Amino acid sequence: MRKQIAAANWKMNLTVQQAETLVTDIIAAGVELKPNQEAVFGVPFPYITSVQKKLSGKKNMNIAAQNCYSKVCGAYTGEVSAEMLKSIGVPYVIIGHSERREYFKESNAELAEKVIICFEFGLKPIFCCGEDLAIREQGTQNDFVETQLKESLFHLTPQQMTGFVIAYEPIWAIGTGKTASSAQAQEIHAHIRSVLATQFGQDVADSISILYGGSVKAGNAKEIFGQPDVDGGLVGGASLVATDFATIISSLK
Ligand code: PGA
Secondary structure (H helix, E strand, O other): OOOEEEEEEOOOOOOHHHHHHHHHHHHHOOOOOOOOEEEEEEOOHHHHHHHHHHHOOOOOEEEEEOOOOOOOOOOOOOOOOHHHHHHOOOOEEEEOOHHHHHHOOOOHHHHHHHHHHHHHOOOEEEEEEOOOHHHHHHOOHHHHHHHHHHHHHOOOOHHHHOOOEEEEOOHHHOOOOOOOOHHHHHHHHHHHHHHHHHHHOHHHHHHOEEEEEOOOOOOOHHHHHOOOOOOEEEEOHHHHOHHHHHHHHOOOO
């Protein structure tokens, strides 16, 4: 069975003290992760090391960075490279979150470079895709997401795509309290998997974890994660509340 993942995306929130308390409280909640399940904490860069220490020795709990730059190294003031993240033991990096696409103008082409740089330095991307409200209202979300996948991932090999992680996050559901229904999530996740199967083969597509993101809460996680093509979630707001995120982790298949 492919990996089921509850990934927290803290975004630009919390002080280091609040961050440490949050992780301590989530661990204290005592959620047991099965071998096919993983909890991932997408924390701001300055907290990676301290949160990593808290997670050390905890089975199937890992860190993610929220971004990395598309160049290897050099004169790019303020940026963080994949190699830096690898050198401090970070396994995952969120790539192409819709907030990066919108506020920092990250294009599909730039994200294609970022994904390659992640592989070069042995980081696992959590690649985000998803449409805005206008596209959903036109009913063209499947084509839109397919283009995002084509332009940012189709240069990868089937081997690189094996065990890959994708987060489908409809922009209209992020931070709005409005989730996709479990049927809407299943429909587009199945479409994403079929697009991946056509390009990379069914076995590879079946190995890829496709997470749903957008107003996942303690109260709706179980139903959404229960869909056959939904392999967990990427969670913003609710990942900042220890009891809520603990419930979300325990909602994984
Ligand atoms: P949300 O954010 O859970 O607060 O909607 C999800 C995300 O942006 O990853």
